[in-house]
Amino acid sequence: MKPILELRNLKMYYDTQAGQVKAADDVSFVLNEGESIGLVGESGCGKTSVSMSIMKLLPENGRIISGNIFFDGKDIVNFSDEEMNKIRWAGIAMIFQAAMNSLNPVYRVGDQIVEAITAHEPNVTFEEARQRVANLYKLVGLDPERMDNYPHEYSGGMKQRAIIAMSLACNPKLIIADEPTTALDVIVQDTILRELEKVQKKLNMSMIYISHDIAVIAEVASRIAIMYAGKIVEMSDSVVIFKRPAHPYAIGLMSSFPSIRGEKKELVTIPGEPPNLLNAPDHCRFAPRCPFATDECWKQTPSYSEIESNHFVACFHPQNLKKLVNMNA
Amino acid sequence: MMLKYIGNRILQIAILLVIYVAIVFFLLHAMPGGIKTLLISNPKLTPQAQEAIIRAFGLNQPLWLQFVDYMKNVFTLNLGISFSYYPTPVWNIIAERLPRTVLLFTVATLIAFFVGFASGKSLAWNRGKTTEYVSTVVGIITYTIFTPLLIFVVIWFFGSFLGIFPLNQFLNPDLWIHTRLNAQIIFLYILMTMVIIGAVMLASYTIALRFSHKVITRRMIFYLSSIISVIFSIFFWWVSPVGIYAADILWHMVLPVMTVTIISYAGTMLVMRDSMLETIKEDFITTARAKGLPDKVVRDKHAARTAMLPVVTNFVLSLGFVVSGGVITETLFSWPGMGMTLLDSTLAKDYPLAAGALIFTGIFVLIAHLVVDIVYAFLDPRIRY
Numbered sequence A: 001m002k003p004i005l006e007l008r009n010l011k012m013y014y015d016t017q018a019g020q021v022k023a024a025d026d027v028s029f030v031l032n033e034g035e036s037i038g039l040v041g042e043s044g045c046g047k048t049s050v051s052m053s054i055m056k057l058l059p060e061n062g063r064i065i066s067g068n069i070f071f072d073g074k075d076i077v078n079f080s081d082e083e084m085n086k087i088r089w090a091g092i093a094m095i096f097q098a099a100m101n102s103l104n105p106v107y108r109v110g111d112q113i114v115e116a117i118t119a120h121e122p123n124v125t126f127e128e129a130r131q132r133v134a135n136l137y138k139l140v141g142l143d144p145e146r147m148d149n150y151p152h153e154y155s156g157g158m159k160q161r162a163i164i165a166m167s168l169a170c171n172p173k174l175i176i177a178d179e180p181t182t183a184l185d186v187i188v189q190d191t192i193l194r195e196l197e198k199v200q201k202k203l204n205m206s207m208i209y210i211s212h213d214i215a216v217i218a219e220v221a222s223r224i225a226i227m228y229a230g231k232i233v234e235m236s237d238s239v240v241i242f243k244r245p246a247h248p249y250a251i252g253l254m255s256s257f258p259s260i261r262g263e264k265k266e267l268v269t270i271p272g273e274p275p276n277l278l279n280a281p282d283h284c285r286f287a288p289r290c291p292f293a294t295d296e297c298w299k300q301t302p303s304y305s306e307i308e309s310n311h312f313v314a315c316f317h318p319q320n321l322k323k324l325v326n327m328n329a
Numbered sequence B: 001m002m003l004k005y006i007g008n009r010i011l012q013i014a015i016l017l018v019i020y021v022a023i024v025f026f027l028l029h030a031m032p033g034g035i036k037t038l039l040i041s042n043p044k045l046t047p048q049a050q051e052a053i054i055r056a057f058g059l060n061q062p063l064w065l066q067f068v069d070y071m072k073n074v075f076t077l078n079l080g081i082s083f084s085y086y087p088t089p090v091w092n093i094i095a096e097r098l099p100r101t102v103l104l105f106t107v108a109t110l111i112a113f114f115v116g117f118a119s120g121k122s123l124a125w126n127r128g129k130t131t132e133y134v135s136t137v138v139g140i141i142t143y144t145i146f147t148p149l150l151i152f153v154v155i156w157f158f159g160s161f162l163g164i165f166p167l168n169q170f171l172n173p174d175l176w177i178h179t180r181l182n183a184q185i186i187f188l189y190i191l192m193t194m195v196i197i198g199a200v201m202l203a204s205y206t207i208a209l210r211f212s213h214k215v216i217t218r219r220m221i222f223y224l225s226s227i228i229s230v231i232f233s234i235f236f237w238w239v240s241p242v243g244i245y246a247a248d249i250l251w252h253m254v255l256p257v258m259t260v261t262i263i264s265y266a267g268t269m270l271v272m273r274d275s276m277l278e279t280i281k282e283d284f285i286t287t288a289r290a291k292g293l294p295d296k297v298v299r300d301k302h303a304a305r306t307a308m309l310p311v312v313t314n315f316v317l318s319l320g321f322v323v324s325g326g327v328i329t330e331t332l333f334s335w336p337g338m339g340m341t342l343l344d345s346t347l348a349k350d351y352p353l354a355a356g357a358l359i360f361t362g363i364f365v366l367i368a369h370l371v372v373d374i375v376y377a378f379l380d381p382r383i384r385y
C-alpha cells in the first residue's frame, strides 16, 4: 500500500486581532491509496481548517506555520498557486460543508461540472465532457436531463448529489468530504453516504470524511481520527475506536450521539465549555473538561502512545470504556 | 418562460406609461392660472392663433373630455404647436432632439458601465493596495459632487485650459455655413452606424456562445467581428464626402458624453466594488478555486459575473439621477437635446413644448428601465421563473 497523503506536524494558525487561533496544531496522519479516514470532532475543533490547508485554500489571515503535507510523494506546503491549481480537483477534490451554496447560481449545474473537466483535461471535447457528466449523474442517482437546470431548480439533496458528481469529475486520487450530508434529513444522509462509500470503493479512491457525528463516520470510514481543539487526540481503526475508545473525550463523544442505525447507548455527556482555540494553552487542551485530569495534565501536552497495535492516544490517562460502564452501572 | 417574463414587463411598463402621461396632464392643469391662461397668455400669439389653440386643445370643454382628447393626442403624437418655435409642431422638435439625448445617454452609460465594472472588479480583487484607496476616494468625490460644479471643472480643464474640445453647440457653424447639408440627417446616419456596430457585436456574441465552447474561439469571434465592423464603418465615413461633418458632430459630443459618463461612472464602480467584495466571500467562489481554475477565470467568470447583478439593479435606481444630471449637462453644453428643451421651454413658458419634452423624457426613462429589466433577466436565471 502506497501512501497518497501524509500530514506531518501540520500547524495552521489564523491571525486575528485578539491573537492567534491555533486551528491545527501538530496534526499528523497517513492515508493510503484506496483507504478512507474519518476526521471527527465537535464544531470549531479545526476539521475544516485541516482540509483547507490540504487544498491550500486558506483565507488571508490563515497561515501554515510549519509541518509538511505530502501528496503523492511531493511536499505541497510551498507550492505556488499555479502548481496547486494542477493538483486541485485533478488530484484532490472536495465536497464542501456548505454544499447548498457551493454552486454558482448563474450557471447551469452541468456546465459547472464540465468546466472542471475541461480545465484539467484540455483535450476532452465539450461533448465528451458532457457525456462523462451524464454518466456521473447516473452514478450518483440523478437524472442526466437535469444537467441543464440551474442550481435554484435543484432540491438540497439533488445539489448534494450534483456536488458529489462534480467531485468525481476528474477522477481524483483523494476526495475530502467535509460534512457532506449535514444539511439533509437522516434517511437521505444515509443513502448518500452509502453511495459515496460505494463509489469510493469502486474507483479505488482515498477519502477523508469529516463530521461531528462519529456514528455516521464509523459506518463509512475504515479509520477514525478524533480531533479536539486543533489536535488529533486518538486515532485507530473505526471498529477499535468504536469498541474501545480510550481518550476521555472520545468516550464522551461516542456516547453523545445516537447511531443512525438506531442503537441506543448510555449517554455520558461531556461537561464544560467547548475549547477556545484563541491563544490555546500549552497543557492538555481537554484538561478543563476532563474528569480524570491530574496535575500532570495541567503542565504539559501529552504525546502519543500506542496502547495497542495501530491505536494511538494522546492522553496521560487512557481509559477503558467497559470498566467505566460497569462502574456506573 | 423568458418570453412570458418579458411580456409581463412590457405590459407593466405600458401601464406605467399611461399613468405617467395622465399625471403630466393633471400637473399642467394644477398650474397657477390653469392651462388655458398659461397656453394663450403668450404675447407672441395673435388673437386668431389664441382662438386656434383653444379650439385645438378643446380648452372650453369639460375636464374629462379634455383628458380623453389629451390622451388621444399624446398617443397619436399630436402634441400641439410650440410657442417659441411657432408654427413648428411640438412633435417635430422632439423628433429632432430625442435621438441626440438617446445617443448621449446610451454612449455615456455604456462607457460608464463597462469602465465602472472593470475598475470596481479589479479594485476588489487587488484589495488593500494604495490604488484601491485612491480610486475609492476619487469615486466617492465624483459620486457626491454637485453636478454643475463637475461640469464647470470639465469645461475649464478641457475647453479653456487644454483648449482641445469645443464648448458649446451641437456643431461648428463656421464649417456648416458652406454647405446645404442637413445636420439632422448626418446625425441620424451616425446613429444608424452605431446601431449597426452594436447589432454586429451582439450577433457575433450570440453566435460565438452558440457555436463554440472554447473561450479563446469565442473571444476571437467576438473581437474580430467587432473590430472589423468598426474599421469598416470608419472607412466608410472616411471616403464619404460628408465624413468631415460627421466628425464635427462627434467632436462636439466628446465633452457632454464625458460628463454624463463621469456622473454615472462612480456609482457603478462603487457598487461593483462592494458587490464584488461580498461575492468573493461566497462558497461557490471557494468551489471555483478548489476546482483549480486559473485566478482570472475565478475572478471574471465566477466572481464578477455574479457580482454584476446588484450593479444592474443599482443602475435602474440611479436612472432618475442620471437624467437630472443629463438635463444640467445638456444645458451647460448647449447640447440641444431633450434635457435642454425641457429647461428652455419651461423658462420660456412654452407649455406645449414643455409638456411634450416631459412626456418623452419620461417615456425614454421608462423604456430604459424596461431594457435594463430584460437584460437583468438574461443575466440572472433565478428571475425568469
Ligand SMILES: Nc1ncnc2c1ncn2[C@@H]1O[C@H](COP(=O)(O)OP(=O)(O)OP(=O)(O)O)[C@@H](O)[C@H]1O
Binding pocket: A014, A015, A016, A021, A023, A041, A042, A043, A044, A045, A046, A047, A048, A049, A050, A059, A061, A062, A097, A212, A277
Ligand atoms: N478565517 C478565520 N479567522 C479566524 N479564526 C478562524 C477562521 N476560520 C476559522 N476560525 C477558527 O478556527 C477554529 C476552527 O475552525 P474550523 O472551521 O476549522 O472548525 P470545524 O471543525 O470545521 O467546525 P465545524 O464543525 O463547525 O465546521 C474555530 O475556532 C474557528 O473559530
Ligand SMILES: [Mg+2]
Binding pocket: A047, A048, A049, A097, A178
Ligand atoms: Mg467545518
